[in-house]
Amino acid sequence: MSAMAAPHHARKLAIHLGADASARVATMLDRQNHDGLPTSQRDFRGGAIGCLGGALPAHGNLCFFTGIPINGTDAENLVDAESAARLFPEYDGAFTGVFWDADQEILVIATDCLGMQPLYMRDEPGALTFVSDTKSLAGEPDLAAWGAFISIGHPIGERSLLDGLRRVPPASILAYDCRRRRLEVRRYWQWPEASDTWRHYDFLASLDRDVRAYASLGNAGTVLLSGGFDSRLLLFLLKRAGIRVDALSIAHEDEHDDADGRLAEAIAERAGVSLRKASPPRDFFSSQAYLDYLVASDAGFPSLDLFIAKVASQIDADVVWDGLVPGFVFMPLHQPEGGFKTYLRQEIRGPDSAIWRAAEMLFKPEVVAAMREGFAKDLDSELSRLPRDMHGLARFVIENRSRNRPAMNPLKVYPNRARAFVPGLSKDFMAHAATIPFQEKLHGRFYRSLFAKLDKRALSIPFVSGGELLSGKRFSLSYWRERLSADVQNVRSRHPRLIGHSKIPPAKRSTFLGEHLFEDIHSWIDPDAREKLKTLDSRNYVTWKLLFHWKAWQWLHEGRLEAMLGSHANLAVQRIPEVGELRVASQAQ
Numbered sequence: 001m002s003a004m005a006a007p008h009h010a011r012k013l014a015i016h017l018g019a020d021a022s023a024r025v026a027t028m029l030d031r032q033n034h035d036g037l038p039t040s041q042r043d044f045r046g047g048a049i050g051c052l053g054g055a056l057p058a059h060g061n062l063c064f065f066t067g068i069p070i071n072g073t074d075a076e077n078l079v080d081a082e083s084a085a086r087l088f089p090e091y092d093g094a095f096t097g098v099f100w101d102a103d104q105e106i107l108v109i110a111t112d113c114l115g116m117q118p119l120y121m122r123d124e125p126g127a128l129t130f131v132s133d134t135k136s137l138a139g140e141p142d143l144a145a146w147g148a149f150i151s152i153g154h155p156i157g158e159r160s161l162l163d164g165l166r167r168v169p170p171a172s173i174l175a176y177d178c179r180r181r182r183l184e185v186r187r188y189w190q191w192p193e194a195s196d197t198w199r200h201y202d203f204l205a206s207l208d209r210d211v212r213a214y215a216s217l218g219n220a221g222t223v224l225l226s227g228g229f230d231s232r233l234l235l236f237l238l239k240r241a242g243i244r245v246d247a248l249s250i251a252h253e254d255e256h257d258d259a260d261g262r263l264a265e266a267i268a269e270r271a272g273v274s275l276r277k278a279s280p281p282r283d284f285f286s287s288q289a290y291l292d293y294l295v296a297s298d299a300g301f302p303s304l305d306l307f308i309a310k311v312a313s314q315i316d317a318d319v320v321w322d323g324l325v326p327g328f329v330f331m332p333l334h335q336p337e338g339g340f341k342t343y344l345r346q347e348i349r350g351p352d353s354a355i356w357r358a359a360e361m362l363f364k365p366e367v368v369a370a371m372r373e374g375f376a377k378d379l380d381s382e383l384s385r386l387p388r389d390m391h392g393l394a395r396f397v398i399e400n401r402s403r404n405r406p407a408m409n410p411l412k413v414y415p416n417r418a419r420a421f422v423p424g425l426s427k428d429f430m431a432h433a434a435t436i437p438f439q440e441k442l443h444g445r446f447y448r449s450l451f452a453k454l455d456k457r458a459l460s461i462p463f464v465s466g467g468e469l470l471s472g473k474r475f476s477l478s479y480w481r482e483r484l485s486a487d488v489q490n491v492r493s494r495h496p497r498l499i500g501h502s503k504i505p506p507a508k509r510s511t512f513l514g515e516h517l518f519e520d521i522h523s524w525i526d527p528d529a530r531e532k533l534k535t536l537d538s539r540n541y542v543t544w545k546l547l548f549h550w551k552a553w554q555w556l557h558e559g560r561l562e563a564m565l566g567s568h569a570n571l572a573v574q575r576i577p578e579v580g581e582l583r584v585a586s587q588a589q
Helices: 021-032 081-089 143-152 204-217 229-240 259-271 288-296 309-316 324-329 339-347 354-362 365-384 388-405 408-416 428-434 439-453 477-494 543-558 561-568 580-586
Strands: 014-018 039-044 045-051 062-067 097-102 106-111 120-124 127-131 173-177 182-187 222-224 245-251 273-277 319-321 419-421 462-466 468-470
Touching: 014 021, 014 062, 014 097, 021 039, 021 045, 021 127, 039 173, 045 062, 045 120, 081 106, 081 173, 097 182, 097 354, 143 354, 143 365, 143 543, 182 543, 204 229, 204 428, 204 439, 222 229, 229 259, 229 324, 229 439, 229 462, 245 259, 245 309, 259 273, 288 408, 288 561, 309 408, 324 388, 324 428, 339 388, 354 365, 354 543, 365 388, 388 439, 408 419, 439 462, 439 468, 543 561
Parallel strands: 222 245, 222 319, 245 273, 319 419
Antiparallel strands: 014 045, 014 127, 039 045, 062 097, 097 106, 106 173, 120 127, 173 182, 462 468
């Protein structure tokens, strides 16, 4: 079989081995169940296993997956703990595999080769817990992870923002023997060394294999189409495979006056695909839809004013195709020329940055010190295990940013509405894609070589990637039209009196930024912070946003987010008085 049968899929999982297992699992499932999905739970001696959206057998062995495994064995071949540990590594795709051997009382859990499917573990004396979402559990904040959140926008390594709860490592097989109370962990796949093997690998054939495996599940679904490279690649792969899909584009007016949307419309027309273009409401960051996004994402990374947060609210399909993996292996995502030295200087915010000044205003000095020191120690640990070249930098970015930040959308947020299909997440594909040199990927060079082989029509429309407008072919009239429009917008933003005001409506401030954020202030906050934040203006807007993310995360993990912020949704929003404040705010993202 190319994909697991539907009865073996679940949306979320919760597992506890230790005291009060049944009650703990029921609570963890409830806290993950924002959409009212049916729950299923299996209790046994010393533990309990539960899931959302799938039915577990009442007796005997049980096996299920979160995420969608592809290209592996038939589920009927998973008959005991030994076979599960041996066969789970055969699967590709984003998944967590769970097998309970009732006779031997052994639990086997597997993660996908990059650990993209969210899975967290808490290992404490006498207890072992696994969950899909961090909001399943209450607890103290991990200050080192929060230091990373402030410095780089997401936790690094295996940390989560919740103390003691860590992501299960990629490509892992975990076997827990309940009788002996012993946990064994092994890795089944390792990151490849730099080599030239990529030159002779057929990337399109590998992606085509994944596309057809996902399509065999019976629902063509929707491509989230932008003006970038990865979604266009998926669109033409699907077209070549004869799989009829619709496309969805989200208006992105604050980037090149929505060049992203215009290019998506143009390429959809060129490919003969039906496109629906959605425009998120201007008050999105004051709405219930944004609160839903916070819940789905575990409030795990900065999202206030972040465009990608708007996308999930517009999904209306059962299946979404996402180019997550090609997007971070065929382009040097956040990998500047100059390697680690330039990356650390550009991407990591230092003590003099706006966001760290905000942290000093908001938190007690000892808390800020713990955040900085913890992050610095974690960063040194991550860097020490990698070669300090472009190959090592690519691995650092993929294993940290790609896993802990953007991956939250297709594999954590979107599945609350739809199944997420992510071609390219396979061991063989990554063994070659991870070795593509930096220079080969720069400015879309490698993507263009793929499109030239796949369908040259894909190169007839320019691309916009990371805010940069790129031509699809050597001479393109449409590229120069977009280039002229972008130049006009840039001049207009700098000299509004000279050329006139932009057509983009003024930015609006979230109504969630207010005095209610000071309710139930805990010991981490500086007692003088309220006095320092009397006004919401350009001088302390970043501090208000940091306070919002801190409190939203806290209330979510206490099960009180709706109670504390729900009454503020859809209130009248206010305009940020000066455009300059937007530039200050962007530093906090």
